[in-house]
Amino acid sequence: xxxxxxxxxxxxxxRQGDDARALALARRLLAADPGQAGVLTxxxxxxxxxxxxxxxxxxxxxxxxxxxxxxxLLRALAQAWNRQGSALRREGEPAAAEAAFRxxxxxxxxxxxxxxxxxxxxxxxxxxxxxxxLWRALAEASPGDAEAAIRLARGLAxxxxxxxxxxxxxALPAPGSPAMALDLAEAQAACGRPAxxxxxVASVAADEALLPRLATVAETLAQAGAxxxxxxxxxxxxxxxxxxxxxPGLRHLFARHLMLPAVPTDDxxxxxxxxxFAAGLDALAEELTPARLAGCARTLDQLAFSNFxxxxxxxxxxxxxxxxxxxxxxxAAALAPAGLAPAGGSGGRRxxxxxxxxxxxxTAGHYFASWVRILAGAGFEVHVVQLGPAGDxxxxxxxxxxxxxxxxxxxxxALARRLADLRCDLIVYPELGMEARLPAVAALRLAPRQACAWxxxxxxxxxxxxxxxxxxxxxxxxxxxxxxxxxxLLPGLGTHYPPVPTPAAADRVALGLPAQGRLYLVPHxxxxxxxxxxxxxxxxxxxxxxxxxxxxxGQGRGSGAALLRRLAAALAAAGADPDRQLVVLANTSREGFxxxxxxxxxxxxxxxxxxxxxxIDALASALPVVTRPGRFMRGRQSAAMLDALGLQRLVVDGxxxxxxxxxxxxxxxxxxxxxxxxxxxxxxxxxxxxALPKALVAHVEALIEG
Numbered sequence: 001x002x003x004x005x006x007x008x009x010x011x012x013x014x015r016q017g018d019d020a021r022a023l024a025l026a027r028r029l030l031a032a033d034p035g036q037a038g039v040l041t042x043x044x045x046x047x048x049x050x051x052x053x054x055x056x057x058x059x060x061x062x063x064x065x066x067x068x069x070x071x072x073l074l075r076a077l078a079q080a081w082n083r084q085g086s087a088l089r090r091e092g093e094p095a096a097a098e099a100a101f102r103x104x105x106x107x108x109x110x111x112x113x114x115x116x117x118x119x120x121x122x123x124x125x126x127x128x129x130x131x132x133x134l135w136r137a138l139a140e141a142s143p144g145d146a147e148a149a150i151r152l153a154r155g156l157a158x159x160x161x162x163x164x165x166x167x168x169x170x171a172l173p174a175p176g177s178p179a180m181a182l183d184l185a186e187a188q189a190a191c192g193r194p195a196x197x198x199x200x201v202a203s204v205a206a207d208e209a210l211l212p213r214l215a216t217v218a219e220t221l222a223q224a225g226a227x228x229x230x231x232x233x234x235x236x237x238x239x240x241x242x243x244x245x246x247x248p249g250l251r252h253l254f255a256r257h258l259m260l261p262a263v264p265t266d267d268x269x270x271x272x273x274x275x276x277f278a279a280g281l282d283a284l285a286e287e288l289t290p291a292r293l294a295g296c297a298r299t300l301d302q303l304a305f306s307n308f309x310x311x312x313x314x315x316x317x318x319x320x321x322x323x324x325x326x327x328x329x330x331x332a333a334a335l336a337p338a339g340l341a342p343a344g345g346s347g348g349r350r351x352x353x354x355x356x357x358x359x360x361x362x363t364a365g366h367y368f369a370s371w372v373r374i375l376a377g378a379g380f381e382v383h384v385v386q387l388g389p390a391g392d393x394x395x396x397x398x399x400x401x402x403x404x405x406x407x408x409x410x411x412x413x414a415l416a417r418r419l420a421d422l423r424c425d426l427i428v429y430p431e432l433g434m435e436a437r438l439p440a441v442a443a444l445r446l447a448p449r450q451a452c453a454w455x456x457x458x459x460x461x462x463x464x465x466x467x468x469x470x471x472x473x474x475x476x477x478x479x480x481x482x483x484x485x486x487x488x489l490l491p492g493l494g495t496h497y498p499p500v501p502t503p504a505a506a507d508r509v510a511l512g513l514p515a516q517g518r519l520y521l522v523p524h525x526x527x528x529x530x531x532x533x534x535x536x537x538x539x540x541x542x543x544x545x546x547x548x549x550x551x552x553x554g555q556g557r558g559s560g561a562a563l564l565r566r567l568a569a570a571l572a573a574a575g576a577d578p579d580r581q582l583v584v585l586a587n588t589s590r591e592g593f594x595x596x597x598x599x600x601x602x603x604x605x606x607x608x609x610x611x612x613x614x615x616i617d618a619l620a621s622a623l624p625v626v627t628r629p630g631r632f633m634r635g636r637q638s639a640a641m642l643d644a645l646g647l648q649r650l651v652v653d654g655x656x657x658x659x660x661x662x663x664x665x666x667x668x669x670x671x672x673x674x675x676x677x678x679x680x681x682x683x684x685x686x687x688x689x690x691a692l693p694k695a696l697v698a699h700v701e702a703l704i705e706g
Contacts, residue, residue, distance in 0.1 A: 003029060010042055019050035037066060048076065053084035078107040082114040089117070092389045092409075094125055112141065116148075123151065129159040129553065129586050146172055150183045157190035157561060158553065160584055165191050178204045182217045185229070190561055194226035201229045206236045218255070223262040225562050231256050244296035250288075250331070251305050257283050258324075260309040262527045263562040270313045270531075274320070277310065281323050288327070293334040300412035302335055303328060303440035306433055311458035311634065314530050314608035321461030322484050325443065329463055332443040337413045340420050340444070350704055353424045353447070355385040355415065356455065357435040361394045361590075363613035364455035368430040369398045370496035371696065376401040378697040383422055387415055387437060412437040419446045425704045428469075431455025432462070449703050452485065454494070457634040459483040467703055469494065473640035474633045482632055488699045492644065492689035499687065500620035503594035511596055512585050517548040518666040519583075519600040521623065523593070526554040526563035528609045532655060534570035536607065539659035541576035544666065550583045550600060552593075560584075590617075597621035601666040607655055610638040619645070619683055622676035626650050626661045645682040647675060 010025035026043035029036060040059045047056035060077040067073060085100030098121055104114035119134035135152035139145060149168050156165035169188060175181040181204045188197040201221070206214060218233035234256040241249030257280030264270045296302060307324055310317055352375055358364035376382045384399040388409035399405035406422075408415045415437065419427060424447040432439055433456035442450065445464045452460050453469040460468070461484055468485035471494040480487050509515050520540055522529070541547050549567075553560040568578035585596065594617055597603070603618040605611055605627035611618065615638040618625050627638040629651060639651045652661045665671055 014046050019046040022046040053080050056080040074107050078104040078111050085117055097121055128155040131155050132159055150187050154187035154190050162191050178210055182213050186217055186220045189221050189224035189226050197221055197226045198229035208240050222259055247297040247299045247302050250302035254305040258307055262309055266531045285327055298335050300440045303331055304412055304436045306436040308433055312527055312609055317458050318482055321459050325461030328439055329443040332440045336444055344423050349381045351381040351424045352426045353383045353385050353419055353422055354428045356430050357387040357390050358430055358455055359384055359386045359395050359398045360390050360392045364431050366498055367495050372398055373401045374693045374696055412441050416441045432460040470633055474636045490695050491691040496689055497687040503598045503621050506595040508599050511599055513599055514548055517546045519548050519550050520662055521550045521600040521603040523614045524606045526560045528606050529563055530608045532607045536655055536659050538570040538574035540662055541571050541581045542574040544663045548581055548583045552585050552587055594621055597623045602662050604662050605638045608635045610635050612637045615641055619679050622679050624665055624672055624675040628652050628655055628658045644686050
């Protein structure tokens, strides 16, 4: 068949609307002669009309190489990249979607759809600060675009420019739709206007179409301190879902009763929150009778709720966690999907599942990756069960020694069915409490033995968990009193921690740091900084006028702004200068984070919840850490690391001494150098933990056999 005949057939197929055939024939022609402009145009048009964005991009790029700068081709290619980004976003590929949107903007910087889509992607990924220039461009291009102005204000507020954000909000007319009103409420909350946010939310006539948005806004309002408005939204969601007759109605009931503030204002606020939590447990226990549960949608997704923030109060959580665990266990038994097979064990080679959402590049992933290799090497049949959509290249590396990697992209029911089908002898949940879908699954006994670990270092409170793995050097005396589960203690860090890349030296100003002054790194997430830390940081700023406290904004929607308001007040009350001495950086890559560590003089550890991964990163950057051991394991991790390195002099007795120790070390260049040499000499052994494999295998064998 001649090329002319093929082209005629392709053109006829295109005229008849058969884009797939037209594209296939065009590809045959291009395989023989890739530069045919007419065929490339036909292929591009067929691909654009059928939504085959990669094919359209390929053809349009070839045409642009022939006709550089041709406006119509630039517009078409930019739109194809934009559509490809939208498709990738729907498929759960945010990094690839971002690259596609940026490709569209590289061709046409003012492409409105790509600007909007990329800004939304960044917002949804808790990168509101990075979205600010995009929303600004949209707002300037369309001065009457209220949505762009609202989102710009929210981004500015989260980036710390509350005054400019507030001015934008004050100039806006009343929102023209319920969805826009919810956007406005989020922006008001981020600006520190919870009362305004509550009034805006109260004006919304909610319906089922708004359900996903209502849930997101409720979380934002809670993190920004507008607790009552958040509770009202959860109440509305619960009602719209038939009081649990449809999923996930009960999740909103749990949230309404058990919601906790991300950044409490003071100890009194913590007392009030815990009292409300206890009363909420009583109310739920009374309301969720067997008869009531029988009328609810039968799915564990109803129970996908985490009381995550309870553990950050610095209190003994065993009693409240156990009450929560008993309630969850009773509800999970009633709502588990029909036909879920009972636990029975493998009946052959000992089979272990490690289940969670942490088998990826994250703190807990770095901690527990080595367990897969150790247990598989000891002869166990190991299954890695990764709860999606999270997952990356490190997921594959973690699971490489295992018998199988199971990716579960659904909800709690899908995870429970897969674990039941595996018929394991032991299921290990490295964390219980961070991922909301896990506790309800763990509350069922899907294997003869179940265990958890310190990925979220607080007792699970579940009667279905037979052991809690922790680190001997990090636990205080009488540690068993803090856990419902029997403790099983491991040596060292309890892991072979992967080597941390040594950061290159970088210019302070290039990192966003001041050129002058002593830099005290406070790298913890906002919710980890208990109000008791305020006095320590204020004492540092007041005692060292050259001190700059270096913090990161965190990923919470509004929690960073709430923390900064609290810290600024504490510094001002101590006579320090919060405007000059608080340095707040945007979230960055791990490489950027390590570079900031290297540029600082000392890391100030967090009271009640010490650094784990953050302390390891500091030590890997040869940055000394000063700490005060807490009452519970979660407040003693840094102290155990320093003790293993022979740096007990950096561990102080009380919070009052912490500020003095930090100031003394930041001012002592020779002392810091000596600490850095000691860290470099001892860190490899600390991270390798040679005694771990034998101890871990012995504990696992005893659990399975017991």
